[in-house]
Amino acid sequence: MIYHGSDKLFRNFDPFTTHLTTFGIPLSKFVSSFFTVSQFAGGALLFLGLFTRPALVCIVLTVFSAVVEALFFVNYDPFSRKGELAFTYTIISFALLVSGPGLYSLDHYLSRFKQTEEHDEHL
Numbered sequence: 001m002i003y004h005g006s007d008k009l010f011r012n013f014d015p016f017t018t019h020l021t022t023f024g025i026p027l028s029k030f031v032s033s034f035f036t037v038s039q040f041a042g043g044a045l046l047f048l049g050l051f052t053r054p055a056l057v058c059i060v061l062t063v064f065s066a067v068v069e070a071l072f073f074v075n076y077d078p079f080s081r082k083g084e085l086a087f088t089y090t091i092i093s094f095a096l097l098v099s100g101p102g103l104y105s106l107d108h109y110l111s112r113f114k115q116t117e118e119h120d121e122h123l
Contacts, residue, residue, distance in 0.1 A: 001062075004039050005043060013033070020032050038062045048106055050105070053100060
C-alpha cells in the first residue's frame with residue numbers, strides 16, 4: 001500500500017485522476033486524492049499499528065474500489081489477474097479490520113498505557 005501510494009503522491013497522481021475520469025467517476029480529483037492518501041498514510045499507519053481500524057476502513061474502501069473497477073469497468077471478470085488480487089487484498093484488509101490491532105501494535109501499547117493511567121487516577 002505504501003509503495004503504490006507513494007508512487008502517486010510523490011510523483012504525479014494526474015494520470016490516476018485521468019484514469020478515474022475515463023470511467024465517469026464524479027469528483028475524480030477528490031477521489032484520486034483520497035485513494036492516494038489512503039494507500040500511503042493508511043499503509044504507514046497499518047505498518048506502525050497506529051489508528052489501525054480507521055486506517056483499515058480507508059484501505060478496504062481503496063482496494064474494494066479496484067475490485068469494482070475490475071468487475072464493472074475493465075474486463076467484467078472479477079477473477080482476472082487484477083480483480084483476483086484486489087479481491088484478495090480486500091478480504092485480508094477486512095479480516096484485519098474485524099480482528100483489530102495485535103499485541104505488538106502501538107494501538108495496543110497506548111490502550112494499555114491509558115488503562116494504567118485511568119487505574120492510577122482512581123487510587
